[in-house]
Structures are given as structure tokens and as C-alpha cells.
Amino acid sequence: MALRVKALESLLVEKGLVDPAALDVMIDAYENRIGPRNGARVVARAWTDPDYKARLMKDATSAIAEFGYSGAQGEHMVVVENTPAVHNLVVCTLCSCYPWPVLGLPPVWYKSSAYRSRAVIDPRGVLAEFGLAVPDEVAVRVWDSTAEIRYLVLPERPAGTDGLDAEALAALVSRDAMVGVAKVPGLTP
Numbered sequence: 001m002a003l004r005v006k007a008l009e010s011l012l013v014e015k016g017l018v019d020p021a022a023l024d025v026m027i028d029a030y031e032n033r034i035g036p037r038n039g040a041r042v043v044a045r046a047w048t049d050p051d052y053k054a055r056l057m058k059d060a061t062s063a064i065a066e067f068g069y070s071g072a073q074g075e076h077m078v079v080v081e082n083t084p085a086v087h088n089l090v091v092c093t094l095c096s097c098y099p100w101p102v103l104g105l106p107p108v109w110y111k112s113s114a115y116r117s118r119a120v121i122d123p124r125g126v127l128a129e130f131g132l133a134v135p136d137e138v139a140v141r142v143w144d145s146t147a148e149i150r151y152l153v154l155p156e157r158p159a160g161t162d163g164l165d166a167e168a169l170a171a172l173v174s175r176d177a178m179v180g181v182a183k184v185p186g187l188t189p
């Protein structure tokens with residue numbers, strides 16, 4: 001795959017269709033500037049600002065755009081909330097649709113056929129392999145992303161974080177927690 005991409009890139013550059021410097025800027029943007037830290041800020045704001053959370057649950061695309069996070073692969077966002085009774089898991093069974101503006105580029109496992117098929121067939125088994133045991137009394141909901149709709153999980157705010165401000169809270173929120181394959185861990189003293 002890497003060789004195929006290289007070959008394509010060389011050809012496009014040779015034909016003058018793309019500027020390698022522009023490609024570098026885009027890659028840098030998605031690898032460094034745009035990434036899960038964006039989503040973590042959205043989550044932390046929802047945890048600390050009930051009005052924001054209400055907007056986020058009602059119209060995630062607009063609420064996320066309040067941070068300036070918008071554009072390709074984030075045009076139609078839906079936020080699904082984890083609660084003590086419900087755990088949400090996001091997948092794209094067809095390919096690798098993923099909310100780029102808030103999570104950056106998808107990890108390799110998200111694109112793997114094993115994850116894409118098994119997340120819907122046996123979500124609890126997949127979560128267990130990620131180290132997350134979901135108790136039987138907690139419902140697991142699986143959301144299949146498409147070219148139209150991208151999902152972001154709003155994880156549960158961990159206990160013991162009452163004194164933290166939004167910035168400190170955001171530092172606790174991992175990419176995996178926003179895809180739904182992990183929880184946000186509590187604070188370890």
C-alpha cells in the first residue's frame with residue numbers, strides 16, 4: 001500500500017497535478033495540528049458546560065464548529081453519549097469513515113477488516129480485546145459511520161475529577177475513548 005501511494009504521488013507530481021509542498025502541509029495538518037486533542041476539548045467542554053452539552057447533543061456539527069473544527073469528513077457529526085446504562089462503539093463497516101476534524105486520521109486497527117466486521121458481530125468480544133469489559137447490564141450500541149454521518153462518543157466523566165478545569169479534563173480524554181473502545185480512566189493519585 002505504501003509503495004502504491006508513493007507511485008501515485010510521484011505520478012501526480014510528475015504530471016504537475018499536485019504540489020509536493022501542498023501535500024506536506026496537508027499531511028502535517030492531519031498528523032500534528034488536527035487530531036484527537038480537538039475532540040478531547042469538545043468532550044471536556046460538554047462535561048463542564050451544560051448549555052454546550054445540550055447544543056452538542058442537539059446539533060453536533062454546529063457545536064463542534066464553535067471551536068473552529070469543521071470541514072472534510074466532519075460535515076455531519078453526531079455525538080452519542082455513554083451513560084452507566086449505555087456504552088457506544090463507533091465503526092465503519094464499509095471502509096474507514098472517521099471524523100477527521102475532531103479525531104485526526106483513523107488508526108490502522110479502525111481500518112482493519114477484523115475490526116470492521118467483528119465490531120458489529122461481537123462488540124463485547126472486541127471491547128474485551130481492547131481491555132474493556134462491559135457488564136451484561138450495560139447495553140452496547142454500535143454506530144456504523146458513513147460518508148454522510150460521522151460519530152463521536154461522549155465518554156463518561158470519571159469520578160474524582162470535580163476539581164479539574166476543562167483543560168485538565170481534556171488531557172484525560174483519549175482518542176480510543178471517543179471511538180468507544182476505551183473509557184476515560186479516573187485519576188490515579
Ligand code: FE
Nearest residue numbers: 092095096097
Ligand atoms: Fe467508511
